[in-house]
Amino acid sequence: MNSKESIIDHVAGKAFHLPGNDMDTDRIIPARFLKCVTFKGLGVNVFKDDRAKLEGKHPFDLPENQGRSILVVDENFGSGSSREHAVPALMQYGIKAIIGLSFAAIFRGNAVGNGLVCVEVTPKQHEHILIMLADHPLCDVEIDLANMLIELGPFIQEHPDMTPCSMPDSHRKMLTTGEWDSLATALEAGPLIEETAARIPYMAAVVA
Amino acid sequence: MTVCNMSIEGGAQCGYVNPDATTAGYLFGRKYSPEPGEAFAKARDDWFSLASDVDAEFDDYFELKGEEIEPMMTWGINPGESIGVNGKIPENAAKEALEYMEFAAGQEIIGEPINVAFIGSCTNGRITDLRAAADLIKKHGLRVAPGVKALVVPGSEQVRKQAIAERLDEIFVKAGWEFREAGCSMCLAMNPDKLKGNQLCASSSNRNFKGRQGSPTGRTMLMSPASVVACATRGCITDVREILN
Numbered sequence: 386m387n388s389k390e391s392i393i394d395h396v397a398g399k400a401f402h403l404p405g406n407d408m409d410t411d412r413i414i415p416a417r418f419l420k421c422v423t424f425k426g427l428g429v430n431v432f433k434d435d436r437a438k439l440e441g442k443h444p445f446d447l448p449e450n451q452g453r454s455i456l457v458v459d460e461n462f463g464s465g466s467s468r469e470h471a472v473p474a475l476m477q478y479g480i481k482a483i484i485g486l487s488f489a490a491i492f493r494g495n496a497v498g499n500g501l502v503c504v505e506v507t508p509k510q511h512e513h514i515l516i517m518l519a520d521h522p523l524c525d526v527e528i529d530l531a532n533m534l535i536e537l538g539p540f541i542q543e544h545p546d547m548t549p550c551s552m553p554d555s556h557r558k559m560l561t562t563g564e565w566d567s568l569a570t571a572l573e574a575g576p577l578i579e580e581t582a583a584r585i586p587y588m589a590a591v592v593a
Numbered sequence: 594m595t596v597c598n599m600s601i602e603g604g605a606q607c608g609y610v611n612p613d614a615t616t617a618g619y620l621f622g623r624k625y626s627p628e629p630g631e632a633f634a635k636a637r638d639d640w641f642s643l644a645s646d647v648d649a650e651f652d653d654y655f656e657l658k659g660e661e662i663e664p665m666m667t668w669g670i671n672p673g674e675s676i677g678v679n680g681k682i683p684e685n686a687a688k689e690a691l692e693y694m695e696f697a698a699g700q701e702i703i704g705e706p707i708n709v710a711f712i713g714s715c716t717n718g719r720i721t722d723l724r725a726a727a728d729l730i731k732k733h734g735l736r737v738a739p740g741v742k743a744l745v746v747p748g749s750e751q752v753r754k755q756a757i758a759e760r761l762d763e764i765f766v767k768a769g770w771e772f773r774e775a776g777c778s779m780c781l782a783m784n785p786d787k788l789k790g791n792q793l794c795a796s797s798s799n800r801n802f803k804g805r806q807g808s809p810t811g812r813t814m815l816m817s818p819a820s821v822v823a824c825a826t827r828g829c830i831t832d833v834r835e836i837l838n
Contacts, residue, residue: 405689407671411802415809416781434809464671465802466781467601490606 388563388570396482396502397527398454400518403444408458409465410492414474427470428477445478455526457514458485462503463492472499482528484535484550486511497556497565504528504535504550514548530561598716598799602672611644624751664833667801667815668702669694674801678703678820678832693803694812695791702814702830708792710743710825711806712770712818714780717797718748720755722818727761729822730768733836737769738828744771744786746778770825782807795824 418430436443444450456475462485463471472495475483482502496503506514517524517537527536528550538545559565571578582588600608610616617637620626627636663677669690676682679701682691686698696702712718712726723745729735737743745765747753753775756762762772778786780798787807788794794806794813797820801813814830823833 409671409802411781411800411805415804416783417807419783434804437809465602466800491601 387573388566391500391563391566391569393500393502393560393563393565394530395527396455396530397525398481399452399523400455400457400484400514400526401444401447401450401453401522402457402515402518404459406460407464408462410463410468410471411465413463413471414468416468418474419468419470421470424470424473424477426477427474428479431474431478449522452479454479454481455528456480456483457511457518458483459511460486462488463496464489467491467495469495469498472496472501476501484511484514484528493553493556497559498567500560500565502528502530502552502560503556504533504552506535506548506550510535510548510550517546530557533557594719595716595799599672602799612640613644616640664817664820666702666820666830667813668696670801670803672799672801672815675815676702678816678830693810703832705793705814705830707741707795707814707824707829709779709788709794709796710737710741710821711746711779711794711796711798712821713744713746713748713773713778714796714798715748715777716780716799717818718746718752718775720747720752720759722797723747723752723756723761724759726818726822727756727764729819729833729836731764735768735822735826735836737825741825741828742771743769743825744773744779746773746786747775750775779806781805787811788813795821795830797821 412432412435414427414431415433418427418433421427432443432445436446439446462483471492476499480501482504483496484504484506486508487505488496488503493503514535514537521537521540524537524540527545529536533550533552535548535550536545537548540546564570597608597610617640621633622629627633663679665675666678667675668682669675669687670693671690674687674690682696682698682700682702684698691698712722726745747756765772777783779788779794779796780800782788782805788811789808791810791812792808794811796806796813796815797818798813798815801815803809804811806813816824817833819833820831823831823836826836
């Protein structure tokens with residue numbers, strides 16, 4: 386395992402829209418599901434209460450959205466409590482990338498730390514993507530982090546429809562170098578790990 | 594703590610108060626603080642070195658006068674959706690929030706009947722909060738209104754012990770409150786303390802998102818501990834200043 390294997394420079398899949406601003410982390414994963422020791426099993430409970438209320442009509446439950454891995458959201462996605470669980474809950478459901486007007490800062494930090502791609506678009510670009518998706522719900526969507534472009538299609542003469550997108554430079558660097566994967570990055574240090582551990586009083590006993 | 598915690602809901606990355614004499618005074622002689630004397634002085638100098646320099650430049654300054662702020666409460670489904678207790682819900686309020694809270698745009702919140710009153714959370718479950726609430730109850734002979742479930746949950750075990758040492762627990766229990774073990778309780782409902790159905794809760798906690806207090810349709814109105822006492826007493830949303838005067 387090394388950070389190169391964790392490189393994320395593009396994400397490709399089909400997309401769907403989850404309308405609504407200020408989707409807080411309590412809605413993404415209600416508190417009663419936080420008692421897990423590991424993050425396993427969070428995926429089935431993502432948006433649990435919102436989905437129960439809509440009785441199968443929530444975008445996460447619509448038959449046509451099953452298997453789609455790119456989520457389009459509106460403003461301030463992931464606001465509220467700083468629960469990291471919100472990110473793995475979405476990822477375990479199958480979300481690999483989120484396109485939004487804006488993200489709450491803590492959520493976005495947690496997303497990078499777990500390798501979930503969050504890119505921002507302007508209101509005009511957002512509207513354009515939603516119109517394209519309404520017309521072509523099954524079109525291929527690719528987020529290219531090398532060029533910071535969202536490609537939809539191909540439609541006309543084999544050319545995809547291109548929309549610029551953005552994310553903080555530091556996040557883009559972490560994703561495209563694989564450094565977001567802190568465990569893989571740490572493991573690359575090899576023997577230095579044990580050397581360092583031997584110097585730390587509370588770790589020395591474990592290493593020995 | 595309240596200001597720092599809630600800054601995040603205002604969109605801040607970090608809410609911070611410069612360490613000063615008040616900070617040092619609070620930490621002096623506490624269990625996990627350095628021993629009073631040289632060790633404490635060294636630590637204090639270290640803490641003070643973290644404070645903004647006197648010539649630090651800021652992008653903006655706001656001056657707020659606490660005594661001029663009406664008791665504030667949330668009416669919606671995020672902490673920003675709040676008004677003064679005597680105010681009206683904005684005409685342009687978000688439809689989703691109104692539907693969830695079962696309120697109408699333009700309506701007053703005062704007099705709205707509550708089912709549960711909760712004093713607690715890391716944000717408003719300090720000894721000073723418990724003292725303020727107990728003081729109000731004792732001075733004005735307040736009792737929990739019939740039909741209202743009222744909980745006091747200290748923010749930590751230390752706070753709980755201190756409250757018991759000051760016999761605040763007796764004041765609460767006599768007035769019809771449950772005085773509970775320390776913990777998060779109804780701030781986020783990871784234990785059995787939960788709202789049922791669409792109950793309305795006057796809560797001193799810090800988040801009012803949909804379902805936050807354990808029922809997917811439960812309704813939370815955030816407010817200060819003193820306001821929670823006032824609401825518990827009257828059984829409805831109340832301006833605590835009416836009791837004080």
